[in-house]
Amino acid sequence: MVTRTYRPIPISTLASGTELVLPVHEVTGDRPGPVLGISAAIHGEEAVGVEIVYRFLTSYDLRGLAGRLRVLPVANPFSYAAITRNTPIDMMNLNRVFPGNPDGMLTEQMAHKMAEGFLTGLDFYVDLHAGGAYPTVDYVYIINAEPLSRAFGSRLLYRPKDVPSGTSISVARAHNIPSVVVELGGGDVDQTGYVRRGIAGLANILKTLRMLPDDPTPPPAQIVLREIATLRPHHGGLLLPEVTTIGADVAGGQVLGRIVSPYTFEELEILRCPFDRGIVVLSQLTANVVEPGIFGYMIGNLGTAEREGRDATS
Ligand SMILES: [Zn+2]
Structure with missing residues (x-):
């Protein structure tokens, strides 16, 4: 009981x-x-x-x-x-x-x-x-x-x-x-x-x-990640995501999402993977309103990660 x-x-x-x-x-x-x-x-x-x-x-x-x-x-x-x-x-x-x-x-x-x-x-x-x-x-x-x-x-x-x-x-x-x-x-x-x-x-x-x-x-x-970068936008607006899979491998410089002005339609900022070999930890899975400084993306550094297990190198 x-x-x-x-x-x-x-x-x-x-x-x-x-x-x-x-x-x-x-x-x-x-x-x-x-x-x-x-x-x-x-x-x-x-x-x-x-x-x-x-x-x-x-x-x-x-x-x-x-x-x-x-x-x-x-x-x-x-x-x-x-x-x-x-x-x-x-x-x-x-x-x-x-x-x-x-x-x-x-x-x-x-x-x-x-x-x-x-x-x-x-x-x-x-x-x-x-x-x-x-x-x-x-x-x-x-x-x-x-x-x-x-x-x-x-x-x-x-x-x-x-x-x-x-x-x-x-x-x-x-x-x-x-x-x-x-x-x-x-x-x-x-x-x-x-x-x-x-x-x-x-x-x-x-x-x-x-x-x-x-x-x-x-x-x-x-x-096991030892380093995670938090990407906080410098501009607010409409965030249009390009990578919408948590756990996806991303390459250095790869575009994660773009922030555009919903008023003028200008592209204000591009958020990119900061590591040569990154993995998406936190992402925007839908087009969202964002303010400067919010949690935009979190990217883990695979270059400094601890890996183990059979499919860890895949
Ligand atoms: Zn919390």
């Missing part, structure tokens, strides 16, 4: 009278085991993670669970409702203010509650991100738990030199909690495949931790 409980963490009362909470679901197995935390929508416009955890908790067969899941489906309810990266009330990025401040701005108060009430009690942690309202993304960070990052099953992984400060992962790592950051899906395209992969990836992490009875599925041949 698994036991399911809803244990929201109170944060504050808003001027509208709305009670702001962190919505935490707990699923407890009847065998001893670790506590695995899963969070989504710490960036509210990365909504596919919310669907992944909803479907995982309501549809996936969790019989035989060992230990406990603590799941935060919407870490930033305001930004989720507004489909924005930052909290609308104070325009702060929740995932840049950890460990937060109990006497700070609202977003800092939220981070503090999440750190104290959710993160620090975990044995393992998975944080689900996505590309956002327009871009689509597909890779997994290697932070401090490489086998778990690999077990999620994505083809592309990223081993950064440093974990960005102020993130929930920086709190988890400071407490020596093995952690995985997933970047999956997003954009104005069908999310069904990403949802399916997200559910399978979470399940495979549970199996790897022996929290579920079945053996984990071995990961596919994977490429």
